[in-house]
Amino acid sequence: MDVDPVGALLQAVGMAEAAEEPFDGRAVADELGLSPEDLRGLVQQVEGLGLALVGNDERPPVLMRAGRQFLRLGCEFDEHALGFLPRTIDDLFARRALLCGGSVLVDTFRGDLIAGKGVEHAREIVPPAFERAVDEGLALNLFAAAVSVMTRVSTEQPAGCVAEEVIAVSLINQVDPAEYWWFSESIPSQLGL
Numbered sequence: 459m460d461v462d463p464v465g466a467l468l469q470a471v472g473m474a475e476a477a478e479e480p481f482d483g484r485a486v487a488d489e490l491g492l493s494p495e496d497l498r499g500l501v502q503q504v505e506g507l508g509l510a511l512v513g514n515d516e517r518p519p520v521l522m523r524a525g526r527q528f529l530r531l532g533c534e535f536d537e538h539a540l541g542f543l544p545r546t547i548d549d550l551f552a553r554r555a556l557l558c559g560g561s562v563l564v565d566t567f568r569g570d571l572i573a574g575k576g577v578e579h580a581r582e583i584v585p586p587a588f589e590r591a592v593d594e595g596l597a598l599n600l601f602a603a604a605v606s607v608m609t610r611v612s613t614e615q616p617a618g619c620v621a622e623e624v625i626a627v628s629l630i631n632q633v634d635p636a637e638y639w640w641f642s643e644s645i646p647s648q649l650g651l
Contacts, residue, residue, distance in 0.1 A: 463490050463500055464509075468529050471510045472521040481512050481519040508544030523548045546614050559629050560608040567601050576601065581627045598626065 470486045487497040501512045509525035527550045528535055539554035547553045570579035580597035581589040592600075604619035607629075610618060617623040 463492065464504060465491055465529060467497075467500055467504055468510055468521060468525045471504075471512060471519040472524070472529070475518050475521050478518050480514070480516060483512075506544060507540055508548060516530070524550050524553075527551070542616055544614060556611070556629070560611070563629050564601075564604050564608060567604050571597065571601055584624055 459496065465519035467486065467490070470483060470489070474478075474481045483494070483497055483501075486492075487494055490497070490500075492500065503527070504510050505512060507524070509522055509528055511520040511522065513519050524544070524547075528540075529616065535550055536554060537549065539557050542553045542557045544553075567576070567579055570576050577592055577594055580592045580600045583600060584592060600621055604625045607617055607622035607625045609620065610616070611626070617626050
């Protein structure tokens with residue numbers, strides 16, 4: 459991703475938002491040396507990443523929290539996390555936390571299955587009332603649900619079954635609330651849990 463035009467576009471969006479003025483695409487295109495088509499592509503990219511809502515000529519644009527973080531970080535951020543849940547999560551650090559947490563969740567579960575500890579791992583994930591019902595088959599199904607829910611979440615789809623919801627709740631519960639209090643207060647509702 460070419461960050462210079464992205465950063466300049468985000469700054470222009472922030473200035474228009476602060477002045478409560480519509481976004482002047484023509485002036486921004488001229489300033490950046492872009493054709494109107496190239497600017498439209500850049501706007502689509504920025505909106506697709508959930509960094510800003512440029513909108514139309516009648517309303518001021520909105521620089522999203524993620525866009526502000528992107529600018530504060532000097533227009534540098536892990537591209538995988540940047541593109542993860544851009545329409546759902548308006549926080550770059552929460553995106554990274556979910557992406558990393560999901561990878562750890564799946565990798566740990568897989569390792570425990572290989573080591574013959576899949577049932578024990580699955581019992582830690584399910585609500586206490588269901589721990590005794592977990593057998594090898596259910597543990598394997600929960601692992602499949604873990605992989606599936608990460609796939610669904612990465613495409614901004616809700617959990618598709620109760621097992622996926624159990625895994626999603628487990629992922630959220632792994633976040634340290636003392637360190638990431640904002641995460642546990644806002645992310646479950648943004649994910650539809």
